Each structure stands twice: as structure tokens, then as C-alpha cells.
Amino acid sequence: MNKEIMIDIETLSTRNNAMILTIGAIKFQRNEDLKELKNMETFYVRIDTKSCKNLNMHIDDETLKWWGRQSEEAKHEVFYNTERLDIKEALIQLSQFLKGYKYIWANSPSFDCTILENAFECCGIEVPWKFWNLRDCRTVYDLGRVNLKSVSVVKHNALDDCYNQIIALKKSFNNL
DSSP, X not given: OOOEEEEEEEESOSSTTBOEEEEEEEEEOTXXXXXXGGGSOEEEEEBOHHHHHTTTOBOOHHHHHHHHTSOHHHHIIIIIOXXXXXXXXXXXXXXXXXXXXXXXXXXXXXXXXXXXXXXXXXXXXXXXXXXXXEEEHHHHHHHHTOOGGGXXXXXXXXXXXXXXXXXXXXXXXXXO
């Protein structure tokens, strides 16, 4: 049985060197029944933005405006919650969480995983996955005729987004 992880990040840019605000990940099995989020093995960290600034990670004005239009709950989580880790420490912990897992799923690996790969490189940490093990949820949603928005409740919280993406992915597999 393949071991799989869903990853989601929240950022301040859409460039590949975007400043990362939060990282969420959840371990799951595509062929097993979905557990409640509280019963799943999860990873979630808020990033100290100063540590990202020190690496010259990008902040985009359009993305800042976009965040201004999001829910108060989402904005509080990414901007005001004070429990934060240095980006390098967060990536070390993420690497540990990923050990032994083969497939890395993301709503778009070309966004989430590319930004994380850039951050790993900036921090001098080996990327903990092989590019051929990245999986794109959006392709499966399209093939399975599932709209992610139909399963999402809380938006723009990296951990909740991971969970919603797993729900949509499993629905897509069932439809296929």
C-alpha cells in the first residue's frame, strides 16, 4: 500500500520564491475510509515571516490585497497568531514528517511543492521527495468530476485545505 501525504501552504506571493506563512500536511491512504481530521496524523506550522525576509522570499502586492478580502478567521491564522517557527526549523520538521512516505499530493505541485522546494534550497536542506512522486489533485478532480469548492468549509487554512483536498480526491477516485 502506498503511503501518501497531502500538502498545502499559504503564501504572500504566487512566485516560486514566495514568502510562506503556513504549512499543512496530512498522512492518508487513498483506499481507506476517511477519518475525521482530529484522528489523522497531521503537520501544521506557522512561519516566522522575519526568517523568510532574511532569505529574500517574495511578497506580492496583489496577494496582499487578495488576503485583505479573505475571512477574518483566515487572516487571523496567517497574520496574527503568534506561535511561529523559523522557516528552516519548519522545513526540517516537515522533512521528518514526510519520512517513509512515497506520494506527495498538492492541489498543484507546481505551486505548493515548487515554493517549498525553493525554500528547502534557500535553507540548504535536501528536498524530501522525488519529482516523479508528486501528484496533482486538480487533474484527478477534473477526471472524477468533483468541484473542490463543493467540499470546502474553512478556506485558506493550510491544514483544513489539506483535509478538504483529501475529501475531494477520495470523491474523485470513487467517481472514477
